[in-house]
Amino acid sequence: MSELKLYNTLTRQKEVFVPEDEKNVRMYVCGPTVYDFAHIGNARPVIVFDVLYRLLRHKYGAEHVTYVRNITDVDDKINARALRDYPELPLNEAIRIVTEKTASQFHADVKALGCLEPSHEPRATDHIDGMVSIIQTLLDKDHAYIAEGAQGKEVLFRVSSMEQYGALSNRLGKLDEQQEGARVAVESHKENAGDFVLWKQSKDDEPGWTGMFNGKKIHGRPGWHIECSAMSEAFLGKTFDIHGGGLDLIFPHHENEIAQSCCAHGTDKMASVWMHNGYVQVEGKKMSKSVGNFVTIHDLLHTDKFGGRSWPGEVLRLAMLMTHYREPIDFSVKRLEEAENIIAKLHRRVDEVDLGSAMDLVPALLDDINSSEFISRLNSLSGNQLLVALELVGIKFSKVKMNLDDTSINAAITERLGHFVEKNFAEADRIRDELLEQGIQLKDGKDPETGERVTTWEVKR
DSSP states (O other), X not given: OOOOEEEETTTTEEEEOOOSOTTSEEEEEOOOBTTSOOBHHHHHHHHHHHHHHHHHHHHHOGGGEEEEEOBBOOOHHHHHHHHHHOTTSOHHHHHHHHHHHHHHHHHHHHHHTXXXXXXXXXXXXGOHHHHHHHHHHHHHTTSEEEEEETXXXXXXXXXXXXXXXXXXXXXXXXXXXXXXXXXXXXOTTOSSTTOEEEEEEOOTTSOOEEEEETTEEEEEEEOHHHHHHHHHHHHHOSSEEEEEEEGGGXXXXXXXXXXXXXXXXXXXXXXXXXXXXXXXXETTEEOOTTTTOOOBHHHHHHOSTBTTBOOOHHHHHHHHHTSOTTSOEEEOHHHHHHHHHHHXXXXXXXXXXXXXXXXXXXXXXXXXXXXXXXXXXXXXXOHHHHHXXXXXXXXXXXXXXXXXXXXXXXXXXXXXXXXXXXXXXXXXXXHHHHHHHTTEEEEEEEOTTTOOEEEEEEEOO
């Protein structure tokens, strides 16, 4: 098989992918913070890295690839949501209800999108001890310090202690630009504006765990960044092959993960390859609840909030893959309709004679997961080869049975029209219902000149 090339955000170039161990290829991708249902922007990295996971399994063997995608279930947004939705319950109980509900919905959503389950899906709350251990190591090595902030004690990472801090986000040596790229006043308890929280003290009414730092107990909770450092180490080791996520995570999240992990473990890298998918806009605008274009995966799959109808999971998946993963996407009804039309055309090619080999399309995926090129070449395939190719990117037909094509559908319509002439309406209805179950919607009308019944059909929307 040809070489796999991936664009590395760290080096800003496309590189031949060489795993540390071909028998143990390891990938970590930042998963959802489960305070609300996942939106369509959250769906993109799940789909993109599911395709990469499938490709790695195809190239190295399923038993040689480990994919970790975490769940963040400790976060201030979760606390706020729990207090808002369940004010009558103790906070810890309310938090559990919120996270269990949203995590369960996330799993249902990504399954409908055709995504494989990752090898491991750790929750942050199960790895507090690992976080505490890393933080204490950073304190021991003088990469962190304890300070008294406005909300209580904090353990902070000392960014000035790491020479390569900022390399991923192209901020190397620019400590005055380390907070979202803007100049900010240094908080009185911080040595540097870019110093970030590893652990923060909890108030009496806030959830927390007891961490022992420099021999002193601080009842509190972890910062966001330390969570992924602890979970990736637990399942993949101190260094691994690929770390993925959305473009918005490059800074500060991924930059800070690198700092924590490298400084704690004494390594020159955390992951060899850093990959980031582009942003998702909705109908030409940044997605926002205030604008009214905020749409969840659940909304798209099960309601008529977007385009006046629901959409099949394979259509949503294809709509994402029609654009190269590093490019921005304008998610729109028009785009979904285009994806659905492609699906419908591919349906009708399944029973044709095989024209080529599905493996001829693999080089497109090996070239930095070029899914848009892959999809554009699907028309060169038919029959089982087409099904194999679609399986490579996780697309399965769910709306139309594979044995339906134009000829068989038109034959059924002709038979149904014959039943109408015979006034055998029960048989006519049976054919209509059977076609509908297989995803074919019939539309009856009259010929304007003869007045005779005319029936057309379309793939059910």
